[in-house]
Amino acid sequence: MGRHSSMPDEYGAATAAPRPRSRGRTAAIATALVVVAAAGTAAVARPELLGLGGGCEDEVHLDVVASPDMAPALREAAEHAHREKLTSDGNCLDVAVTARDAYKVADTLRAGKGAADFQVWVPDSDVWVQRVTTGTGDTEVTPAGNVASSPIGVGMVPTAAKSFGWPRKTYTWTQLAGAAMQGDKLRLGAADPARSASGLLALTKLAATSKKGDGTQAASMAKSLSQRTSDSDAQLMDTVPRDNSGTEQGNPRRNEALILSEQAAYTHNKEAGDAGSVDLFYPKDGSPALDYPFSLVGEDRLSTDESRAAVRFMTLLGAPEGRKILEKHGFRTDSGRSPATVVSRAGGRSPQPYARVAAKAPTEEQLEETLGMWTITVQSARLTTVVDASASMGNIVPSRGESRMEVTKASMLAALSTFTPEDEIGLWEFATFLDGNRDYKKLVPTERLGDQVGSGTRRDRLSAAFTALQPVPGGATGLYDTTLAAYKEATSSYKSGRFNAVVVVTDGVNEDEGSISRESLIKKLDSLADPDHPVPLIVIAVGPDTDKREVEQVAEATGGSGHQVSDPADIQQVILKAIIEAGSKGN
Missing domain, CATH: 3.40.50.410 (von Willebrand factor, type A domain)
Known part of the structure; x- marks a missing residue:
């Protein structure tokens, strides 16, 4: 098809910049994060603010837990920090990054059984931070800002995408989900909304845009999606055909379409190449987005060195070097324009509205209603x-x-x-x-x-x-x-x-x-x-x-x-x- 080597034409405006948050941060951290709040500006890139290139008095260790999609990018950023001797108060950063499913981390922190064994948590969505803060545990999670974003759309194998008029024809969320409800017209898979932010945000969007006010249409859509639900985002990606030969695409156990993030599509296409790629539909009524909040965990128990090291690491992610690494791994950053190469490799092409994201994030109440509907629908x-x-x-x-x-x-x-x-x-x-x-x-x-x-x-x-x-x-x-x-x-x-x-x-x-x-x-x-x-x-x-x-x-x-x-x-x-x-x- 040759589309992955070309850039999307008529590329639109950037997605919204990461939203700085403050939930009870201490005065010291709040002051330090003033630098981070302006991530992406020229000031952040100055070496004296980053602490780059100087000598090291000692090392300060930082354990970071991230969602599996974000972890590889953070590891590369940690290696960059070590190689370039990024310092915090004269101490070189020694950052170890571990990949863990966000829902598992959220459940552990929410239960509050023992102190966390890490200082920073970067889940794929703020929905997990909300889950922790409404729990009974005593571990405080303090979001400092967002390091990247990735809109959620519907990826289709090329034969299915072509039959739906990709890339010229655009659809709403309910139109795409509705196609999956019409017998075998489209085998649409999704990750479990109780374990996947992509699945939850998409289902919440579907519920909100459902035309019938009595909720039955949304429940029907949820029931249809539940027939082809995977336990996790990683397992979901294993359900698409391994090539475009047509043999596996005819397998009823294989999905022809997936609800997934742009970053997941980017990674899949990068690994699969043209032989097993997906094309990406960006619903015209707006795409919810993963927002990757950079959060301090148990802030009251962190040492000053650990707290300031966390701020330094986040500052790197907002600097040109960090943004380059994040974009290389398929994420959108706040650099002023969304990276065209990310959209292209993820399977997006104009006139698909890839620059349009949902104007407003769902409320906690909407998310709870969606999870409740999902629970009673599936079970x-x-x-x-x-x-x-x-x-x-x-x-x-x-x-x-x-x-x-x-x-x-x-x-x-x-x-x-x-x-x-x-x-x-x-x-x-x-x-x-x-x-x-x-x-x-x-x-x-x-x-x-x-x-x-x-x-x-x-x-x-x-x-x-x-x-x-x-x-x-x-x-x-x-x-x-x-x-x-x-x-x-x-x-x-x-x-x-x-x-x-x-x-x-x-x-x-x-x-x-x-x-x-x-x-x-x-x-x-x-x-x-x-x-x-x-x-x-x-x-x-x-x-x-x-x-x-x-x-x-x-x-x-x-x-x-x-x-x-x-x-x-x-x-x-x-x-x-x-x-x-x-x-x-x-x-």
Whole structure:
């Protein structure tokens, strides 16, 4: 084809410069990073700022952990620093770089079990830093800025790309994903969004641009992608044909297209050559991008020499020498123009909109919603939802002008829309003496949403049941007996291969004086919980009349989680977040 030896024509503007961040840095580091914040300017390149070419009083050692795609570039930069005697306060830098999957590092740091054995972490995306900072661990991660970027697109083997009109024809994300949903029109693979930033950012973009507001289209796309998902980015790259002869391309186990970063396509094409290259589509509605945050780990435990050495190493990466190394490995830098050779070798060509990246990074809330959708889509969920119907649910939510029940129903219905026909969802309501002497009533059994029930589906029946929920006049909160009964039924009807859970929503503490005690409830839940057949209890306390510690204690007995929200509208987000957390514990 000869395209890899040519430069893309009409090359556009550069991607956005790395975004400097500050999350509680100490004054000393904040001062030192003033130099780094201007990475790519003439000032940074001055030898006296870099500490290049001088003598060494001693060496300062720095352990850096980076995502597998970034590690080779950082090793070359470390070798350059050693060869050129880059110094920090007169001490030569001795930088050791180790490649580790970002999701594994994030999970370790989030758990906070012991001090980290490295001082700097460069994952492929800030999504992993966010995951750490929202965890329970005590290891502080301080992003200092971004050393590179790489937009995410869809790479296709040449025969598939040609059939889709590459490079002249452009597509949106939903159009490309939609093609993969039409039988065998396109075998599209992706890395697991729970383990891959590329997969997660692309799926989040797909969910955000889905035309149907009820979320079902995004869930369908996720379900389709899950059929050809690889555990990691590295494994994903092994799923494309090894050559363009046509033999392997006809193999149904091989992917014809991949959701991948430009850097991954660059590396693949460089190694495979024209015989096994991919062409890269850059969706016209904008590409999310990997942003490679340079982060200090356990900053409060770093010595002054280590902290300043980290700043010096990052400064090198922003200097012309460092940018040259990064671009050589297929990354975009902040040098003012994106390197044309990177786009060309990655398989991009005008008029593909390779200079257009997403104007705005997804929020943490959007990422959590996407992960929640992915978890329940891939695993298929089996949830029993239990909703408080006590009289206090009729109280008005000041910020909404509606009752707690009305806002709760809207949030629960929004959560319901993210589930697929394969998921099993049931509904109970509870209030004291709701059904004779019982505090609860089963409204819809926990069964498959896609099943036909009369002239409609079980989803229709469930939606109608949610819509019909009303506070019971004079009803009090019969929380404990209801929780135990729902949990007993869920554990006795456990189904393997699904995400089994019980979700309880309440706006008050237990008010049934004749019910089981909290201590007895926790003991019984603990005895029912089976690690081999996990059924986490997710308890959401809504409003000022709830006891956060109570719901946490009750839920934790099952390996679940307790949450308190002031606004019932937050219930959907809390459910998805709790599913993510519970799912990660089960993996």
